Amino acid sequence: MSGFDEIVLDDADETVRVRFVVNGRKVACEVAPRETLVDCLRNALELTGTHAGCEMGACGACLVQLDGRVVHSCLMFAVQADGAKINTIEGLTESGVIADLQAEFHRRNALQCGFCTPGMLVNAHELLSRVAQPSRGEIRDALSGNYCRCTGYEAIVDAIDAVAKARSESGGTT
Amino acid sequence: MSAPLTSLDRPNSYIGRSVPRPNAKRLLAGRGRYVSDLRLPRMLYAAFLRSPHAHAKIVSINTDEARKLEGVHLVAIGADLAKICTPWTGTLDHFKGMISAPQLPLPLDRVVWAGQAVVAVVAESRAIAEDALELIEVDYEDLPLVVDIDSARAAGGPVINPGSTNNICFRAQLDNGAVDDAFAHAAHVVEEEFSFGRHTAVTLEPRAIVADYDPAAGALTVHHATQTPYQFQDLYSRHYGIAEAHVRVVATDIGGSFGMKLHVYHEDMAVVGLSILLGRPVKYVADRIESFVSDIHARDHRVRARMALDAKGEILAMDVRDLTAIGAFSTYPRTSVVEGNQVIRLMGAPYRFKNYRATLEVIFQNKVQTSQYRAVGHPIACAVTERLVDMAAAKVGLDPFSIRAQNVIADDAYPQTSPTGYRFEALSHQACLKRLHELMDYDGLRAEQADLRKRGVYRGIGIAAFVEITNPSPAFYGVGGARISSQDGAILSVTPSGEVRCLISVTEQGQGTEAIISQIVADQLGIAQEHVKVITGDTEVTPHGGATWACRGAGIGGETALQATRALKRNILEIAALILQEQPSALDIINGEIVDAGTRNQRIPISEIARIAYFRSDTLPPGTQAQLTVSHHFAPQGYPFAFTNGIQGCSLEVDVETGFVKVLKHFIVEDCGRIINPMLVDEQLRGGIVQGLGAALFEECRYSETGQLVNGSLADYLVPMAMEMPDIVIAHVETPTADTVLGAKGVGEAGTAAASACVLNAVNDALTPFDATINSIPITPIKILKALKRF
Numbered sequence: 023m024s025g026f027d028e029i030v031l032d033d034a035d036e037t038v039r040v041r042f043v044v045n046g047r048k049v050a051c052e053v054a055p056r057e058t059l060v061d062c063l064r065n066a067l068e069l070t071g072t073h074a075g076c077e078m079g080a081c082g083a084c085l086v087q088l089d090g091r092v093v094h095s096c097l098m099f100a101v102q103a104d105g106a107k108i109n110t111i112e113g114l115t116e117s118g119v120i121a122d123l124q125a126e127f128h129r130r131n132a133l134q135c136g137f138c139t140p141g142m143l144v145n146a147h148e149l150l151s152r153v154a155q156p157s158r159g160e161i162r163d164a165l166s167g168n169y170c171r172c173t174g175y176e177a178i179v180d181a182i183d184a185v186a187k188a189r190s191e192s193g194g195t196t
Numbered sequence: 197m198s199a200p201l202t203s204l205d206r207p208n209s210y211i212g213r214s215v216p217r218p219n220a221k222r223l224l225a226g227r228g229r230y231v232s233d234l235r236l237p238r239m240l241y242a243a244f245l246r247s248p249h250a251h252a253k254i255v256s257i258n259t260d261e262a263r264k265l266e267g268v269h270l271v272a273i274g275a276d277l278a279k280i281c282t283p284w285t286g287t288l289d290h291f292k293g294m295i296s297a298p299q300l301p302l303p304l305d306r307v308v309w310a311g312q313a314v315v316a317v318v319a320e321s322r323a324i325a326e327d328a329l330e331l332i333e334v335d336y337e338d339l340p341l342v343v344d345i346d347s348a349r350a351a352g353g354p355v356i357n358p359g360s361t362n363n364i365c366f367r368a369q370l371d372n373g374a375v376d377d378a379f380a381h382a383a384h385v386v387e388e389e390f391s392f393g394r395h396t397a398v399t400l401e402p403r404a405i406v407a408d409y410d411p412a413a414g415a416l417t418v419h420h421a422t423q424t425p426y427q428f429q430d431l432y433s434r435h436y437g438i439a440e441a442h443v444r445v446v447a448t449d450i451g452g453s454f455g456m457k458l459h460v461y462h463e464d465m466a467v468v469g470l471s472i473l474l475g476r477p478v479k480y481v482a483d484r485i486e487s488f489v490s491d492i493h494a495r496d497h498r499v500r501a502r503m504a505l506d507a508k509g510e511i512l513a514m515d516v517r518d519l520t521a522i523g524a525f526s527t528y529p530r531t532s533v534v535e536g537n538q539v540i541r542l543m544g545a546p547y548r549f550k551n552y553r554a555t556l557e558v559i560f561q562n563k564v565q566t567s568q569y570r571a572v573g574h575p576i577a578c579a580v581t582e583r584l585v586d587m588a589a590a591k592v593g594l595d596p597f598s599i600r601a602q603n604v605i606a607d608d609a610y611p612q613t614s615p616t617g618y619r620f621e622a623l624s625h626q627a628c629l630k631r632l633h634e635l636m637d638y639d640g641l642r643a644e645q646a647d648l649r650k651r652g653v654y655r656g657i658g659i660a661a662f663v664e665i666t667n668p669s670p671a672f673y674g675v676g677g678a679r680i681s682s683q684d685g686a687i688l689s690v691t692p693s694g695e696v697r698c699l700i701s702v703t704e705q706g707q708g709t710e711a712i713i714s715q716i717v718a719d720q721l722g723i724a725q726e727h728v729k730v731i732t733g734d735t736e737v738t739p740h741g742g743a744t745w746a747c748r749g750a751g752i753g754g755e756t757a758l759q760a761t762r763a764l765k766r767n768i769l770e771i772a773a774l775i776l777q778e779q780p781s782a783l784d785i786i787n788g789e790i791v792d793a794g795t796r797n798q799r800i801p802i803s804e805i806a807r808i809a810y811f812r813s814d815t816l817p818p819g820t821q822a823q824l825t826v827s828h829h830f831a832p833q834g835y836p837f838a839f840t841n842g843i844q845g846c847s848l849e850v851d852v853e854t855g856f857v858k859v860l861k862h863f864i865v866e867d868c869g870r871i872i873n874p875m876l877v878d879e880q881l882r883g884g885i886v887q888g889l890g891a892a893l894f895e896e897c898r899y900s901e902t903g904q905l906v907n908g909s910l911a912d913y914l915v916p917m918a919m920e921m922p923d924i925v926i927a928h929v930e931t932p933t934a935d936t937v938l939g940a941k942g943v944g945e946a947g948t949a950a951a952s953a954c955v956l957n958a959v960n961d962a963l964t965p966f967d968a969t970i971n972s973i974p975i976t977p978i979k980i981l982k983a984l985k986r987f
Contacts, residue, residue: 056323070233071226073451075400076484076910083400111226124224128216131879134706136223137230137400137451165918169910171400171452172706174882174947175918 040104044069045113053100060084062100063110071111071140075169082168085141086110092148111140120147122188126181134172142168146182155186207786208722210715211938214875215725217711219704228449231404231421232481239406239477240269242467243325245315245332246489247307250343250562250903251356252336254305254314261331262317267324270474271332272316274302277469282435284460286526288676291533294366294558296526297357301466307336308356308524309564310904311489316466318478341562343903345498345521348559356524356560365526366533366558370540372615373551378513382504386587391972392576393896394496397569398915401451402482403491405464407471415442418468421450423703424458424743429735430679431460431529432468447733453705454570454887456491458745460528463490488908493897494569496521497539497576503584504551509592511603513551514544516580520566521559527567529678533558535566538573538665541616544581545663546625546841547603552615562903570887572746574664574949579973582660582953586960596659596957597633600843604629604661618663621834623841624929625661628865632659635927636845636863649965655860656962658846660953666747666868666942667838667933669831683831684753685739686760688717690768690824692810694788694803695727698760701741702753703733707944708876709749713757715872716938720761721768722785723802739827747840747942750872752832755936760828767823771805774817834935842866842929842946844885846954850962852984855977857893857959859922866946867929870939874928877943882924884947890916892952896974 037052044067051066058077063069063086075083077096084096087109114120120143126132133139142165149156149164156164161179170178204212222228259271283298302313315332319325340354347353348363356363379385406419416438420428425445433440450457463480471478482490497520504513518539522532533556540554589599604625605612612620632638638657645655673680686700698717704710714728721728732738741756742748769780772790776783776799784793790800808815809822816822832838845863850856864881871877894914898907907913932939952973959975968983981987 054323064233065235069226070230071228073230073401074232075402078484078909078911080910081400115225124221127224128220131216131220131708131875133220133223134708134879134883135400135450135452136220136228136706139223140226143224162918162921167917169400169915169917171398171454171887171915172883173879174884174886174924175921176882176923177879179918 038101043107057100059098059100059103060095069110069112082141085144122185126185130177130181132177132181138170155190210719217708219710230449231419234406236477240318241322241325242318242478242480244313245329247312247314249336250310251339251341252307255335255337258333262328265328267320268328270318274304277301281469284528286528286531288531290676301462309562313463318470341903345519348561363560368556370554375513375551375553378551379504383507384505384591386584387502388971390499392495392497394493395895396493397454397456399452402487404481405467406479407468408477409471411475417444419446422447422457423453423745425735426740444736450705455568459567492565492567494566499580501580505588509594509599511547511549516543516554518556521561523563523565527565532567535573539576542577546661548605550615571945571948575952578662578950579953579956586957620839622931624867624931627929628843631865631927632843632845654850654962656848656958658954658958660950661843662950664840664945664949665837667751668746669836671836681742683829684741684756685829686756687827688760688764690806692806694806697729699731699738701738702749703744712872716754716757717761721765723788747944750940754940755938756830758938759830763826771822838933838941840868840941844950844954846958848958855980862922862924865927867931868943869941870932878926880943881947885951886916888948888951892955
C-alpha cells in the first residue's frame with residue numbers, strides 16, 4: 023500500500039447500470055453483477071430500513087415489495103431487479119399505506135430491537151392485501167418465514183389481527 | 197412493603213402503567229440506526245480468514261497475493277496486532293484455581309477451534325476483502341482434537357493448553373448439611389442423568405462494530421453493537437494503551453443481544469487494532485455463518501443428579517454433579533464458568549431442604565467459547581430440579597402441584613438462606629403456585645388429557661417453579677477483579693424550556709429501558725412523560741455505570757433514575773420557594789407546574805423557573821445559585837442479589853407416530869417485584885419463554901467428530917418461528933424488594949429460566965402411558981421416537 027505502483031483496471035471492476043422505481047422515484051445505480059438487491063438498497067440507495075439477517079432467505083429481515091409482491095432482497099442480484107418497481111419500509115411509511123399496522127405494532131409493543139420489524143410489516147401488509155380477515159393460525163402461517171428473537175411473536179399476531187378486524191369494520195380493505 | 201408507591205389515579209403516575217415505548221416509532225418506520233447501517237467518511241471494511249481446523253499448528257501464512265489485490269489496504273496476522281494489543285485472560289479471582297490461556301486478537305501459532313479468525317484483511321469493500329481472503333495461503337499441521345466432554349476428561353488424552361496436565365478450567369464443590377446421611381435414611385431416591393445441548397443467541401442483527409481511530413487526536417471512537425459500552429471503553433483503553441478519557445464507545449440501536457454481545461470477541465478487538473494501524477474507520481459485520489462459528493454458545497452441560505425424599509414426599513437432600521464444556525478459552529472479561537457456578541447454586545432453589553452437595557467441573561474442548569447468554573445457568577438448574585421433583589411425585593404418588601405445595605419455602609418464612617449459599621429476601625412460591633393452578637385450569641386440562649388418551653391423543657401437562665437472579669451487586673464480578681460496574685449513574689437537567697433530559701448509564705436493547713426510565717423520571721418529578729428525553733449508550737455523554745445485563749436495568753438503573761429525580765425535584769422546589777416566598781416543603785410539582793402541596797393550586801410552571809434560573813438569575817436573591825442539573829449514582833446495597841421467582845405451566849401434544857411436539861399453550865405466574873410497565877414486563881416474559889421453548893425443542897449447535905459445526909446456518913439451525921409457538925398466558929404477583937425505594941427487580945431471564953423445564957416435564961407426562969422418558973434437551977422428534985422404541 024506504500025508508494026504508487028502502476029495500477030491497471032481489469033474485468034472485475036466492471037459495473038452495470040440498473041434502473042428501478044424505488045418508493046415512487048426513478049433511480050439509477052452502477053452495481054457490480056455480484057451485488058445483491060439488499061446490498062444495493064442499503065448501500066447505494068442508503069435505504070437502511072431493509073435489513074440483512076441471514077443472506078439465504080430464511081429470516082425475512084430483507085423483505086421488500088417488488089412489482090407488487092413480497093420478495094427476499096437478499097436472494098436476488100440487483101441486476102435482476104432492473105426495471106422493477108420496488109417499495110421498501112421507507113416508502114411504505116411515507117405513503118401511509120401501513121400507518122395502521124405501524125400504530126398497532128406500537129400500541130401493543132409488537133417489537134423490541136426492531137431489526138425484524140420492517141420485514142414483518144412488509145409481510146403483514148402483503149397478507150392483509152390478499153386475505154381480508156385471516157385467522158390467527160393463518161397469520162402465524164404467513165409469518166413463518168419472519169424470524170423474531172425478541173417478542174415471542176404473540177404481540178405481532180395480535181397487532182395484525184387487530185388491524186385486519188379494524189380494516190374490515192371500516193370497510194376499507196385494500 | 198406491598199403498599200403501592202404511587203396511585204395510578206394521581207397525575208403523572210407512570211409507575212405501573214402500560215405505556216408504549218416512545219423510541220419504538222423510529223424502528224417501525226425503518227429509521228433504526230444500527231451499527232450495521234453506519235457508514236463513515238473514508239471507512240474501510242474488514243473480513244477474516246478462519247481456521248478450517250478445530251485444532252492445528254499454524255506452520256506458515258502467505259499473504260503476498262492478497263496484499264497485491266487492488267483495493268486492499270492492510271493484511272494483518274497475529275503478530276501484527278500483538279505488537280499493539282496486550283493479551284487478555286478470561287479468569288476472575290473469586291473462582292479459585294480457575295485457569296485459561298492468554299488470548300490475542302489473532303493467534304500467533306495455533307488455532308483451537310474451527311472458525312477461529314486467523315488473518316484479517318481490510319479493503320475498500322467487504323467484497324474486495326473477501327476476494328483477498330481467497331488469495332491467502334495458510335499451511336496448518338493438525339493437532340489431536342478434543343471435541344466431547346468424555347474425551348476431554350479422558351486420562352492420557354490430548355491436552356488443549358500447552359503446559360497443562362489436563363483440560364480442566366475450573367472445579368468447585370459445595371457441601372452443606374448431612375447429604376450422605378439424608379440419602380441413607382431416605383424413603384425415596386430419584387436419580388437421573390441429563391444432557392443439555394449447546395445453543396446460541398442468534399440475534400437477528402449479527403455482531404457489528406466500526407472502530408475509528410484518529411491518530412492526530414490520539415482518540416478512539418468505537419461504534420459497537422453492545423449492551424456494555426463502559427466495559428468496552430475500559431478494555432479498549434487498557435489493551436491498546438489509550439487514555440480512557442480518549443476512548444469513546446457508542447452503542448446505538450442494536451438488533452438483539454441477550455448477553456451475547458457483551459463479551460470480548462477476537463474480531464472486535466482486531467478491528468480496533470486495524471483502525472489504529474490504518475488511522476481510518478474500519479467496519480466489521482459478521483455474516484450469519486461467521487456468527488454461528490464465532491458468537492459465544494451457551495449451555496452444553498451434562499448433569500447427574502439425585503434427590504432424597506421422606507415417605508410423605510418431603511425433599512431431604514440433593515446431590516448434583518455438573519460437567520460443562522466451554523470451548524478452548526474462558527471468555528473475557530466475564531469468564532465461562534459463571535453458568536456452571538449458577539447451575540450448582542440455583543439447584544433446588546424454590547424448596548426448603550437443607551442438605552446439598554454439588555460438584556462442578558468446567559472443561560476445555562476444541563469448540564468456540566460458551567459464556568453468558570440469557571438466563572445464565574437457570575434453565576439447567578431448573579430443568580434438573582423440576583424433573584427430579586416430578587419423578588419424585590410419581591414415586592410417592594403425589595400430583596405435581598401437591599408435591600411442590602408441600603416443599604416450597606413458605607411465603608411468610610423469609611428471609612431464607614439456601615443450602616447452596618444464596619440469601620433470599622422475600623419470594624412468593626405459594627402465591628404463584630396457587631395462581632397458576634387457577635390460571636391454567638389445571639383440573640380441566642387433566643380431565644381433557646384423560647379423555648383424549650382414550651382416543652390415542654397424547655397430551656402432556658408440565659409445570660416448573662423457578663428462582664431468578666437479578667440486581668447483582670459487586671459480588672457478581674467486582675469482587676473477582678473485573679472492572680464491571682454494579683452501580684449506575686444519571687445526569688438530569690431541566691432545559692431552559694422546562695423539559696427534562698436524562699443521561700443514564702443503563703442501555704437499551706429493545707426491552708424498553710429508555711421508556712421505563714422516562715416513566716420513572718416523569719412520575720417522580722411530576723411532569724408529562726413526553727417532556728422527558730432519555731439518552732443512553734454513549735460513554736462520552738452518559739456517566740459510568742454497569743449498563744444493562746443480568747436483569748439490572750429496571751432494578752438498579754430505575755432506582756438510579758428515581759433517586760436522581762428526587763434530587764432534581766428538591767433543587768427545583770428550592771428555587772421555586774425563593775421565587776414564591778414559600779417553604780420548599782409547602783410546594784409540589786404536578787404536570788410541570790409548581791403547586792401548593794396542600795391545595796394543589798397552580799403557582800408557577802417549571803418552564804418559568806428554568807427561564808428565570810438560566811436567563812434572569814439577576815432577579816433571584818443574592819447568593820442563589822440554581823442547580824437545575826444533578827448527577828447521581830446508585831450502587832445496590834443490602835442483599836447481594838434481588839432474587840425473583842415464579843412458576844410456568846405448559847400444555848402440549850406429542851405425536852407418538854412422528855415424535856413431533858406441538859406446544860398448545862404456555863402459562864406463567866411471575867413475581868418481579870414492583871412492575872414499572874406491565875406491557876413491557878409481559879413482552880419480556882413472552883420473548884424469554886419463546887427462547888426457552890427454542891432451547892427445549894429445536895436449538896442445538898451440532899458438531900462432527902472433527903469439531904466442525906455442521907448446522908451453522910439459519911436454514912439448518914432451527915429457531916422458534918411464529919408457526920410453532922403458542923399463545924402465552926401471564927399473571928403476576930408483586931413482592932417489591934425493600935432494598936430500594938422503587939422496589940423493582942429484573943424480569944429478563946424469567947421466561948427462559950423455566951420454559952425448557954416445563955416442556956421437559958410436559959413431554960414426560962405425555963409419554964407416561966408408554967413407560968418412556970426423556971432426559972435430554974433439545975427434545976427432538978428422534979429422541980422421542982427412540983424413547984418410544986420406534987426408531
